[in-house]
Amino acid sequence: MGYNPDKPMEGRITDLGPPHYAQFFPPVIKENKGKWLWHEILQPGVLMHKSETGDEVYTVRVGTARLMTCQFVREICDIADAHCDGHLRFTTRNNIEFMVDAKDKVQPLLDDLASRGNKFPVGGTGAGVTNIVHTQGWIHCHTPATDASGPVKVVMDELFEYFTSMTLPAQVRIALACCLNMCGAVHASDIAILGIHRKPPMIDHKRITGVCELPLAIASCPLGAVKPAKAMVDGEEIKSVSVTVERCMFCGNCYTMCPAMPMADPDGDGIAILVGGKVSNTRSAPKFSKLVIPFLPNNTPLWPETVEAVKKILEAYAKDAKKYERVGEWAERIGWERFFEKCDIPFTEKSIDDYRLAYNTWRTTTQFKFTSHIK
Amino acid sequence: MGYNPDKPMEGRITDLGPPHYAQFFPPVIKENKGKWLWHEILQPGVLMHKSETGDEVYTVRVGTARLMTCQFVREICDIADAHCDGHLRFTTRNNIEFMVDAKDKVQPLLDDLASRGNKFPVGGTGAGVTNIVHTQGWIHCHTPATDASGPVKVVMDELFEYFTSMTLPAQVRIALACCLNMCGAVHASDIAILGIHRKPPMIDHKRITGVCELPLAIASCPLGAVKPAKAMVDGEEIKSVSVTVERCMFCGNCYTMCPAMPMADPDGDGIAILVGGKVSNTRSAPKFSKLVIPFLPNNTPLWPETVEAVKKILEAYAKDAKKYERVGEWAERIGWERFFEKCDIPFTEKSIDDYRLAYNTWRTTTQFKFTSHIK
């Protein structure tokens, strides 16, 4: 049996929801849920959790590209079958976790993983760089200003040693989003790679009537840059819209609401770098990321400028920050003027807020440092 | 000769500006300007400054009501003539400073001051309460929601021991303004006493035509609560305005612009208490004061509720804060929830910002303390 297009409603099942998680627990997890006492990271990528029952679970964390094929998932399953009684999990940052219930099962697992080329890097724990939370990019989305999988690959290639080691002052969370929608946590990451548009939308007058509701397109613009307008299409006057380009801040919301307003452009699009966000409530409150490099070009396929920028920030931080200090905590301690200097990032007016609530970001104290910015 | 109303322009002099300050310097100041090395507060209200020339100047600081008569100023002059070679100064907070150039001249000066009743209290230095910066109130202004001189007198009477001693964790700057215009530094004071209106303006349709430009009155309202309207005056329809009372936040700007919109009211008006502001850039950046008690009545002539509120806050602070910690620094360290508890101030929704930029004041972290507020 299967779907019968002639009787679509017959035998239809809906609203099942996800399967109950517990059926997928490895036995050691099932038996010790809620009983864990403490944990230790034995080596980069290998965690041990101790239960009050005396049980131990050893977790091996493995980086992935997130974009993966059925073939690849089957290979993961092969590994889990061979070592983990057919169980595994994915983390909230797209790593795989293979769990075993005894220490002596760890090394065979690690050896197996290592034997498979660059497919299963072990790491991503503790004071290092873990996987980059990211989005679709050119592989699937309609609004990206950059690719996702490609930049992630080249950045992780470059930062690989930080994935497989724990030498940083604290965990560093990198995220990438391919447009201002920021699917993910770019707005609250230690280092964020953000696709940005820099050209206002075009208007496809020929298509707009069919695909767009003009009032929605007009209302979509937070700055009121989209206005009703007339246009000539094939000699006929039609209702359309126009964009006041000086008011456009390239947010892309008009395109989201109206397919006849495409924005993407090979030269206009590129990457901005934001830093200093965090999510956890440890020590300091969660923080938003701050824009420090306004634009880097989409130099495919290796995005060298982006790779270099991320690396430079990471290494300046690694060198200078105190133990436990997240990137944002470090920048605040040393002062943002010093941050720009230490990271060797030219300061531009683009880092000065001019959106709503901007006054709150101005410096209303005499406290500042004499950096190279003061001539 | 003098002013001749028949020839007003004859012999007229303008734009002289203030006299040059240096002519009023006591000799020891004149000779040592720019040469001072260090200072010490010898006792509350008595400062000694040491010059690199070896000279010393002894300053005796005396509190005043600020509102003072010619008679009173002459009495000050008598003292300065007797002890200070005919020189004196006023501070930026309305205290008088008598300066002498030798230590042995201090005690006779202090004795003289003490002999004059409660007129010349010595103090206001160091970690204490100095004079209250304040405004006109009912003695002169047209927009006050409370008096100035009266509340200052009763609060200073109550806090007098803190004026004449240096027992607080840090300096505590109190300010009073009789309306939201905040003439002074209420918006940046450790403790601020603020006159507030709570009734929307009345509209004097009979007068409005003559005294008001309606467009200005309408434009004056930051919330757009003032609208054009018609009114009947003596059977005739005239152009006037109306106020949407639900939108009014009692800022008084309409009355500033239009005398036909009086706001003051015996029951509506009263006092709000704000705390935690500071001006100096020491340790932490300057801070705005925060509203913690939204309303206390104008119970003339002794404003007992206001006096009690200020004293309670001051004493909770005195008891709990660390050395050097200003009121706002203390509140931030212990957390505002704890501040309300320690000061025994009921928390009301009025302390929750709902003006522009308000989101910035919301608590966007899981960090909080379990105080009595959590039931």
Add this chain to the structure above:
Amino acid sequence: MAKHETPLLDQLEGGPWPSFVSDLKHQAETKPEVYDILGQLELSYKDRITHWKHGGIVGVFGYGGGIVGRYSDVPEQFPGVEHFHTIRVAQPASKYYSTENLRKLMDLWEKHGSGVTNMHGSTGDIILLGCRTEALEPFFWDLTHDMGQDLGGSGSNLRTPECCLGQSRCEWACYDTQETCYHLTLHYQDEIHRPAFPYKFKFKFSGCANDCVAAIARSDISVIGTWRDEIRIDQAAVKEYVAGNYPANGGSHSGRDWGPFDIQKEVIDLCPTECMWMEGDELKIDDKECTRCMHCINVMPRALRPGADQGASVLVGAKAPILDGAQMSTLIVPFMKVEKENEYEELIEFIETVWDWWMEVGKNRERVGETMQRIGLNNFIKIMGLEPIPQMIRIPRENPYVFWAEEEVEGGFDRDIDEFRARHAA
């Protein structure tokens, strides 16, 4: 579908990090349409621009969420990706799998779709990338009938809820994030599958303030574990840490020589509330000043544990920047018991109070955090039937612009100007 030249993408096959290009190429050997994925992506790399059209109507019958429509803008060149819709399959809470389940799902996806996935999407779903319109219903049939699984959310729906792994493998979880997530996901199947709201709505559940699922930054309702009694201290273990016998921060920093462990510098001085101190070799905590930030517990996991009277803080309103700027969630209920015993009654009541109001007053495409901003926190608190408490704010207001209601003011707002003028000449 034939192979395309991919000189640009080929450069992404080297390097130590797993290569999605190599993986796709491998899959293409058995699923030739994947050559067109590679081909179109190569074209994007050449043109430096996306080649996908704006999404549109596709879905399975009766569902308003779970599928995102996608078409190629160069379908002639790459017919294999002409239709390339994504399917969001609801993931099991915290993403544990049996290989059996995963293999079955992969078989199904190879059968109906492109054979390419994201494990997982940013919201947490299993993302199946690339399906033709006509294959959607058959896939859905098999997913429900053969696997007993279902789609997740998209559009103006409740989105698939997500949680940290919580008690399943973490010693710090203050409530059962998985069970809560599962329960609410099932409870709100209708809201997940059928648009009910002015805009998207997200739940995320973290077991403690470390917030491993980034709830405070990414979810309209963020439920984050905490406790209200005392941090449990094992003083013997404290001594071991001080002696350097246990690695600080569970070994997180072991890759670098940071010198010997210094409890004063690494724990006490970094406590944001300054509520810790040593008394001899005993660590003391003034728990009533502690804001449960987790730092000390993170650093000394064998010595310190969250208190035993556990629950969660509930925060509301996080979102990405579109339109008016990003928001973190705001603390609304400092402490709530989150328990299966009463079927999460309190939490459900809270959620539905939010929804009932937001469905009514939220504007189209206005996230709940933006609606909160628009009406003000005070009004939101009133709507929620809560008392205003200082825990909801970071600082009291800095402006004097208080709105007073007429009934709060003696004598009300109405006054007689003539009477006033009798006492005050104009």
Add this chain to the structure above:
Amino acid sequence: MAKHETPLLDQLEGGPWPSFVSDLKHQAETKPEVYDILGQLELSYKDRITHWKHGGIVGVFGYGGGIVGRYSDVPEQFPGVEHFHTIRVAQPASKYYSTENLRKLMDLWEKHGSGVTNMHGSTGDIILLGCRTEALEPFFWDLTHDMGQDLGGSGSNLRTPECCLGQSRCEWACYDTQETCYHLTLHYQDEIHRPAFPYKFKFKFSGCANDCVAAIARSDISVIGTWRDEIRIDQAAVKEYVAGNYPANGGSHSGRDWGPFDIQKEVIDLCPTECMWMEGDELKIDDKECTRCMHCINVMPRALRPGADQGASVLVGAKAPILDGAQMSTLIVPFMKVEKENEYEELIEFIETVWDWWMEVGKNRERVGETMQRIGLNNFIKIMGLEPIPQMIRIPRENPYVFWAEEEVEGGFDRDIDEFRARHAA
């Protein structure tokens, strides 16, 4: 004018703080109109409301500032205060007086006015409270002719500038606040006396970051002293402090027993930049990390002094809350030499650049800080002809909403949709 009963005010004659009521009563004995001041104030205390009318047009010929008109709304009861205008007399910089000067002024004021003053107004002027309209010109004549003094500012004028006492009696002043204040006051007499601006404009000058004239909170242009070399340390004096021989903070805390001085706790740990430490018994400062907050210098005035290469930071835009909320001044020029030698050329140029722009684009009743907010800091920086530097901001922007100018973007903004569609099917 006769005495009035003042039972309410009489209650303000006790207590240790000087009583303005007693003082007024005393003055009334020789200036009977002061009885009416007391009388009307008593009525206000009874009615709990002001009895002054909205101010009105009064002034001296050719001046648009310096006088604030005021009339009683109960003139029949209190004819002595029927007219009760204030006169703002420009104070000498930092308010030093000779008794000769003060006595003369008092004589003049008793002759022409009520005999009541504020020493001083919140902006810094000598405030003479209560003058009849017809006495204004005669008073002004005498003030200018007999005393060589002048009025201060009011209205949409430059307001009377004000300064801390600076080098005259303070060891920390990094420039001559008095001379600067005096010079600019004379330089801008026209702006002080004749309305030139959309709204009021204030200058205040503090010699260091302690900001004893509250410039950063109260002035449209705040000039605050600082230095750019190293804090001058006298290590011998440091030792005296450590030994407890010199009182901490110049004796400010001597009224309470805070225990022995602890340089670590009281100085080093409170330094906001953590740039201080002890090396043996020497105090070390990493001056390039110091933000010159003054704390350490305040605490150890005999050991530490500001650096020798001195100047000022210039900040712009402070104001009280009307209308859109209070503002502190924003750092615009981190360091400027402020010197009489070149007649304050740099500062004057700065001021006039601000004015030229603000007089053009500022709306009526819009303070310069509000105009800055309206056009954005970036535009303001451009208008000032300055380079954007991170010292101007507290934090970089948290939103991604950058405005790009067409010329910054390769290929500009104009694109051809048909060409686009040729490569991207709709």
Add this chain to the structure above:
Amino acid sequence: MPLSDDELKDAICEKAAKSPKPQLYIKDFYKCDPDAKPRKIKNVANELVREGRLMFWSSGSTTMYADPSRIQNEEKNR
């Protein structure tokens, strides 16, 4: 008086058929019965989808309802 389910269904269908906008947000249907709670409107609209009298349209981020004859159909536009 709130409308009955059937009355509400008809009101919603009529709105979907006649509104100048071919595709509507759920909120646009609220006016069909001002007395009904939003959830009720939603449930009825979804019922109409099941009955085939309305269809969903989604951009991925936002979902709308439309009369099947008026819906913007990418498949057909191609």
